[in-house]
């Protein structure tokens with residue numbers, strides 16, 4: 131029997147992992163968050179509660195914002211994953227509109243929760259470029275911020291929604 135593998139597309143890059151308990155393999159019990167952070171060095175998604183309650187580990191999986199601490203890598207075969215690292219233009223480093231708006235509105239304090247909030251925002255705007263305030267609050271209901279940055283977060287998102295931000299193809303494809 132051949133070695134089992136799991137293939138994911140992470141920030142547009144195909145990554146195939148050998149599954150198992152030997153050195154270098156990905157255990158079947160490993161979460162997507164652990165794979166991203168510990169194996170691939172993609173540390174924007176943060177481990178905080180590690181039980182699906184805070185949203186700090188949010189990434190986009192096949193278009194939806196999901197807590198990566200609650201997913202097993204082994205269960206993500208064929209999935210398209212976008213992390214915060216996948217949002218900026220890979221060639222120029224130019225921030226995408228959501229990242230730029232968060233900077234413009236100082237929509238963070240310590241920043242620990244911010245990658246998760248940005249990914250939830252990105253997932254929302256990919257599907258609904260003109261969300262109402264209620265839809266924004268609903269989309270962010272799983273993201274907690276101990277520093278109470280939400281006021282500025284909502285301002286940043288409202289600025290995008292108010293402009294009917296056009297996350298053009300260039301950005302929209304990156305998910």
Ligand code: FES
Pocket residue numbers: 176177178179180181182183184185186187188197198199200
């Ligand atoms: S660390 Fe995943 S939801 Fe809190």
Ligand code: FES
Pocket residue numbers: 238239240241242243244274275276277278279
């Ligand atoms: S900015 Fe500190 S936890 Fe949100």
